[in-house]
Amino acid sequence: MYTEEDFKNGLVLLIDKPLTWTSFQAVNKLRWSIRQAYNIKKIKVGHAGTLDPLATGLLVICTGKMTKQINTFQGQEKEYTGTFILGATTPSYDLETEVDKTYPTNHITSESIHVSTQQFIGKINQFPPVFSAIKKEGKRLYDYARAGEDVEIKSRPVEITEFEITEINPSTASSAKQFEVHFRVVCSKGTYIRSLAHDFGKALNSGAHLSALRRTRIGDFNVDEALTPEAFIASLPSKE
Numbered sequence: 001m002y003t004e005e006d007f008k009n010g011l012v013l014l015i016d017k018p019l020t021w022t023s024f025q026a027v028n029k030l031r032w033s034i035r036q037a038y039n040i041k042k043i044k045v046g047h048a049g050t051l052d053p054l055a056t057g058l059l060v061i062c063t064g065k066m067t068k069q070i071n072t073f074q075g076q077e078k079e080y081t082g083t084f085i086l087g088a089t090t091p092s093y094d095l096e097t098e099v100d101k102t103y104p105t106n107h108i109t110s111e112s113i114h115v116s117t118q119q120f121i122g123k124i125n126q127f128p129p130v131f132s133a134i135k136k137e138g139k140r141l142y143d144y145a146r147a148g149e150d151v152e153i154k155s156r157p158v159e160i161t162e163f164e165i166t167e168i169n170p171s172t173a174s175s176a177k178q179f180e181v182h183f184r185v186v187c188s189k190g191t192y193i194r195s196l197a198h199d200f201g202k203a204l205n206s207g208a209h210l211s212a213l214r215r216t217r218i219g220d221f222n223v224d225e226a227l228t229p230e231a232f233i234a235s236l237p238s239k240e
Contacts, residue, residue, distance in 0.1 A: 001237065004038040010066030012073075014226035015059045021229075023050045026059055029229055034063070037236035048073035049189075049218060054094055055082075057215035058223040076219030077161070079186045082212045084197045085171055086113070087178030089207035093129045093194035102176050103207040110168055113181060116203045117163040120196065125155040129194045160196075162186035180211070 002011065017026050031045040044067045048060040057080075060073050087105040091097045130153060164184045171178035181200075185193060194210045201208025216223045227235070 001235065004040060007034055007038065007040070007043055008064045010062065010064040010068075012066055012069075012221075013061040013063065013232065014221055014223070015061050015232060016223055016226040016228050017051050017056055017059045018228065019056050020053050022053050023047050023059060026229060027061060030061060030232065033233045033236055037238075046070050049078070049215075051215055052094070052194075052213070054096060055213040055215065057213075058218055058221060058226055059215075060218050060221055073218060073221075075189050077186060077188065077217075078191070078215060079162075079184070079217035080193055081166070081184050081214050081216055082182070082193060082210060084181040084183065084200060084208045085178055085211045086181050086201060086204065086208045087171070087176060087206055088209060089198065089201065090209045091130070092209075093192075093198045094210040094213075099209075101207060102178075103201070105177050105179060105206055108179070108204050108206060112204060113168060113179075114165050116200060117165060117183075119203060120160050120163050120200070123157060123159045126158050126192060126195050126199070127153055127155045128192050129198070156190055158191040159188040160185060160191065161188075163196075181208070 013030065015026060015030070017023065027045055027047050031043065034040065034043060034045070043063060045061060045063050046067045048062060048070045051057065051059060062070055062073070086108065088099045088102045090099055162185065165181060166184055167180075167182040169180045169182075171180045185191075185196065187193075193213055197208050197210040214223070
């Protein structure tokens with residue numbers, strides 16, 4: 001069991017973020033629980049890389065003096081698994097918004113899906129989604145998007161070292177012919193998997209959006225070693 005001094009001197013906590021939680025909520029929940037368990041008035045707690053509410057998986061959370069290492073952890077290679085829906089797009093590139101357009105998929109084969117991954121391997125320029133937390137002129141991009149305002153977004157250099165299709169199935173999400181494409185990606189800091197989904201659809205002369213995402217690794221930290229927030233909180237001393 002950890003001690004108060006452990007948290008102050010600095011710990012790296014591996015947390016499996018639940019679906020719909022924001023990364024900020026996870027940090028706040030752990031900070032509050034640590035303070036309550038040890039009767040600490042103030043302690044630094046932060047995370048090394050945001051996960052969208054609709055994503056699950058690994059959050060690296062640092063406490064105390066280890067918060068100084070957050071930038072180092074953020075810069076490390078990341079691995080994700082997830083699912084694209086091929087044959088339809090959404091404005092947010094994921095399930096935050098409704099489908100706005102459907103596309104033909106009759107010309108798409110399993111082989112063409114696998115082959116299309118190759119054009120994304122290596123250093124590429126990627127446009128972040130307009131529904132993202134990136135700031136432009138002091139305002140989050142998603143604030144512009146939700147207000148229906150057009151905003152110019154500049155591309156960013158990212159690197160994808162592995163992009164593997166693990167399974168292809170017919171989608172049951174729509175009466176139109178669509179595919180569920182399951183994938184695994186290893187990439188650099190700053191890569192948007194939602195943008196990869198969108199661009200992957202275009203590469204196949206169709207459309208796509210992200211329907212599920214799980215972060216499985218950051219550097220040497222693996223989600224297999226992570227605890228749910230509930231399990232972590234249960235491991236803390238009880239005040240009773």
